Amino acid sequence: MTKTLTRRDWLRQSGLVLGGSIVAASGALATPIKVKNYKKIRTPIRMMFNENPYGPSKIARMVMTKAFDEGSLYAHNGALVELKKILADKEGVTPDHIIIGSGSREVLNVTALHYLYNGGEVVANYPGYETLNRYAENLGAKVHRIRVMGDMSPDLAKLEQAVNSNTKLINICNPNNPTGVAIGAKLLEPFCRKMESKCLVFVDEAYNDYVMDPGYRSMNYLVKEGLNVMVTRTFSKIHALAGIRVGYGVAKPEIIRNLESKITGTVNILGLRAAMASLDDESFQKSSREKNIEAKEIVYDILNKTGRQYAKSEGNFIFFHTGKPIKEFKENMERKGIIVGRPFPPFDDWCRLSMARPNEMYKFKTAFQKTMS
Amino acid sequence: MTKTLTRRDWLRQSGLVLGGSIVAASGALATPIKVKNYKKIRTPIRMMFNENPYGPSKIARMVMTKAFDEGSLYAHNGALVELKKILADKEGVTPDHIIIGSGSREVLNVTALHYLYNGGEVVANYPGYETLNRYAENLGAKVHRIRVMGDMSPDLAKLEQAVNSNTKLINICNPNNPTGVAIGAKLLEPFCRKMESKCLVFVDEAYNDYVMDPGYRSMNYLVKEGLNVMVTRTFSKIHALAGIRVGYGVAKPEIIRNLESKITGTVNILGLRAAMASLDDESFQKSSREKNIEAKEIVYDILNKTGRQYAKSEGNFIFFHTGKPIKEFKENMERKGIIVGRPFPPFDDWCRLSMARPNEMYKFKTAFQKTMS
Numbered sequence: 001m002t003k004t005l006t007r008r009d010w011l012r013q014s015g016l017v018l019g020g021s022i023v024a025a026s027g028a029l030a031t032p033i034k035v036k037n038y039k040k041i042r043t044p045i046r047m048m049f050n051e052n053p054y055g056p057s058k059i060a061r062m063v064m065t066k067a068f069d070e071g072s073l074y075a076h077n078g079a080l081v082e083l084k085k086i087l088a089d090k091e092g093v094t095p096d097h098i099i100i101g102s103g104s105r106e107v108l109n110v111t112a113l114h115y116l117y118n119g120g121e122v123v124a125n126y127p128g129y130e131t132l133n134r135y136a137e138n139l140g141a142k143v144h145r146i147r148v149m150g151d152m153s154p155d156l157a158k159l160e161q162a163v164n165s166n167t168k169l170i171n172i173c174n175p176n177n178p179t180g181v182a183i184g185a186k187l188l189e190p191f192c193r194k195m196e197s198k199c200l201v202f203v204d205e206a207y208n209d210y211v212m213d214p215g216y217r218s219m220n221y222l223v224k225e226g227l228n229v230m231v232t233r234t235f236s237k238i239h240a241l242a243g244i245r246v247g248y249g250v251a252k253p254e255i256i257r258n259l260e261s262k263i264t265g266t267v268n269i270l271g272l273r274a275a276m277a278s279l280d281d282e283s284f285q286k287s288s289r290e291k292n293i294e295a296k297e298i299v300y301d302i303l304n305k306t307g308r309q310y311a312k313s314e315g316n317f318i319f320f321h322t323g324k325p326i327k328e329f330k331e332n333m334e335r336k337g338i339i340v341g342r343p344f345p346p347f348d349d350w351c352r353l354s355m356a357r358p359n360e361m362y363k364f365k366t367a368f369q370k371t372m373s
Numbered sequence: 374m375t376k377t378l379t380r381r382d383w384l385r386q387s388g389l390v391l392g393g394s395i396v397a398a399s400g401a402l403a404t405p406i407k408v409k410n411y412k413k414i415r416t417p418i419r420m421m422f423n424e425n426p427y428g429p430s431k432i433a434r435m436v437m438t439k440a441f442d443e444g445s446l447y448a449h450n451g452a453l454v455e456l457k458k459i460l461a462d463k464e465g466v467t468p469d470h471i472i473i474g475s476g477s478r479e480v481l482n483v484t485a486l487h488y489l490y491n492g493g494e495v496v497a498n499y500p501g502y503e504t505l506n507r508y509a510e511n512l513g514a515k516v517h518r519i520r521v522m523g524d525m526s527p528d529l530a531k532l533e534q535a536v537n538s539n540t541k542l543i544n545i546c547n548p549n550n551p552t553g554v555a556i557g558a559k560l561l562e563p564f565c566r567k568m569e570s571k572c573l574v575f576v577d578e579a580y581n582d583y584v585m586d587p588g589y590r591s592m593n594y595l596v597k598e599g600l601n602v603m604v605t606r607t608f609s610k611i612h613a614l615a616g617i618r619v620g621y622g623v624a625k626p627e628i629i630r631n632l633e634s635k636i637t638g639t640v641n642i643l644g645l646r647a648a649m650a651s652l653d654d655e656s657f658q659k660s661s662r663e664k665n666i667e668a669k670e671i672v673y674d675i676l677n678k679t680g681r682q683y684a685k686s687e688g689n690f691i692f693f694h695t696g697k698p699i700k701e702f703k704e705n706m707e708r709k710g711i712i713v714g715r716p717f718p719p720f721d722d723w724c725r726l727s728m729a730r731p732n733e734m735y736k737f738k739t740a741f742q743k744t745m746s
Contacts, residue, residue, distance in 0.1 A: 051446050065438060072427075075616055110637045245475075266638070
């Protein structure tokens with residue numbers, strides 16, 4: 001009998017629905033995006049964690065403020081169910097196919113936990129996003145890291161060869177972090193279809209929302225078909241909610257049930273409300289995407305003019321060749337007020353640079369030119 | 374080289390420090406506590422989840438609003454370290470003795486995970502807080518539930534007898550949920566000292582901040598001594614942040630390291646900031662505590678006048694004998710607009726009633742009298 005508000009009821013009650021349409025959809029609050037204390041909080045300039053420099057959006061902030069009243073309540077389960085429904089619609093599956101975690105990191109961790117606590121092996125694209133691998137290694141599992149090909153894309157043939165009877169999952173990040181390269185559905189789909197009978201094919205799609213390549217496709221439709229495939233997403237990137245901690249996974253209901261029985265955390269109500277609102281706030285997403293392209297063009301231009309090798313990125317970061325040990329390059333840049341990405345072995349003279357605002361990218365340009373000269 | 378702000382720097386920068394003292398400490402914003410939409414969000418009246426009906430506090434709301442700027446950043450690790458230091462000071466231990474989770478629920482879950490994934494048994498006071506037991510049972514572990522004594526306090530002698538060579542931990546909640554009874558340090562300390570060589574003695578102290586009994590004491594000093602004892606606390610009760618998800622555990626550094634390697638979630642930045650601010654906001658805590666006593670007195674008076682048996686509670690709830698099946702009583706009360714606690718077997722004709730605001734307790738009185746007549 002606990003009263004449940006639908007999202008629209010809740011937004012209406014909160015005064016966030018104007019004339020029948022949600023404020024974000026009207027575009028009224030979409031631009032310009034202003035963040036208080038922006039400079040203070042981003043000094044030195046943050047180009048190291050693939051954060052979105054434009055958020056949280058105004059709509060997300062408004063909704064979280066309204067949700068403070070729910071902050072003292074154990075009311076997050078209702079909102080969790082509501083967000084699952086919205087995500088299920090978006091992904092073309094049912095809510096039973098969705099697990100929501102405190103960031104996609106929690107979904108990565110609990111997947112490693114479920115599949116690898118009692119031993120087993122992981123086959124992972126390398127360099128890739130290491131969270132799942134590290135959780136697995138903490139449990140004592142073995143991780144086979146398979147180096148990307150020359151174009152920085154996953155070496156699917158070698159990943160396949162590395163799978164053995166102890167392999168519990170294949171870990172691929174697409175677009176890949178830190179290389180930024182996305183692998184097209186024409187290659188990835190047959191790989192998933194072939195391998196899913198051997199082990200879980202796990203595809204981390206954290207940067208999905210930034211992809212421009214028309215050949216890219218989420219593997220969510222393979223989940224819908226009932227395949228042993230899982231994809232993960234995050235609200236930390238295009239939705240700019242990294243510190244608020246919301247992410248999710250899409251997989252068969254039996255997998256989701258197993259993961260949910262082992263997850264340790266609970267997503268906070270402000271994050272759940274912000275995520276729902278942010279999904280509707282298409283103008284914020286569009287603006288973040290466009291500004292990201294603008295920032296990348298600035299960096300490509302610098303790299304082209306200086307003859308530096310780089311991978312064309314479908315994410316909000318660019319991986320490029322500095323020709324210097326990354327530790328040294330990183331320290332040099334930090335002395336100039338810019339933090340760049342950590343080492344990503346085996347590419348120890350490459351740098352992962354997260355896109356900041358275009359004006360900050362020009363500051364990067366100046367610092368980069370001084371460092372490289 | 375990432376810039377780290379101390380708590381005071383952060384509050385000053387945020388404009389929350391006035392004349393050298395934090396606003397909360399000045400008392401300026403302490404009363405009256407007003408929550409927007411209070412009635413809407415608490416209709417029907419919520420007396421079922423042991424929530425604090427007065428929060429989140431104004432200070433917590435202000436701090437969370439200021440922290441929105443950090444919401445798009447992976448900046449929570451810095452704040453996590455900062456909160457650990459504050460909690461370590463409060464508990465008389467070092468930061469290495471502290472684990473912070475998304476609610477104390479996450480700490481309970483990860484403790485069950487670490488100690489029971491590979492089998493083993495739990496000995497638990499019953500009825501008690503079941504989260505840890507249920508996580509353990511999901512993993513296939515056996516839980517021995519030892520019924521409380523006639524006065525609703527844990528039966529320490531029988532708990533001791535139930536421990537065997539497979540027992541990984543003893544699970545006690547003190548003050549106990551749902552009975553509200555607290556066991557004094559004179560009894561619990563020697564029990565901990567005796568049992569800690571056999572298994573972890575786990576004491577969930579979620580309601581610690583409401584206790585008035587001078588014989589009660591947190592077992593944190595046994596952790597400091599190096600004993601195999603662990604205590605947990607939450608920001609969901611006196612700090613009124615249940616939906617924001619912050620809690621913590623105190624144990625030996627080697628235990629903390631093991632638990633941290635297995636935790637799946639990450640605490641959100643708004644919760645970390647709110648928790649720090651709320652710890653300083655003593656007037657809010659004092660007010661919540663006093664109002665809770667006032668509400669309990671109203672209920673005791675009703676129960677005394679109607680001759681109903683109850684347990685004297687050190688928490689923010691009262692467990693009392695209705696003499697009717699709780700399912701029936703609960704449905705009756707819900708028809709009158711009040712939600713009371715769920716069944717707590719084996720006490721199937723008892724009700725756990727969470728304290729709401731005093732005026733709501735008078736509404737309970739009316740509904741109760743009609744239901745019982």
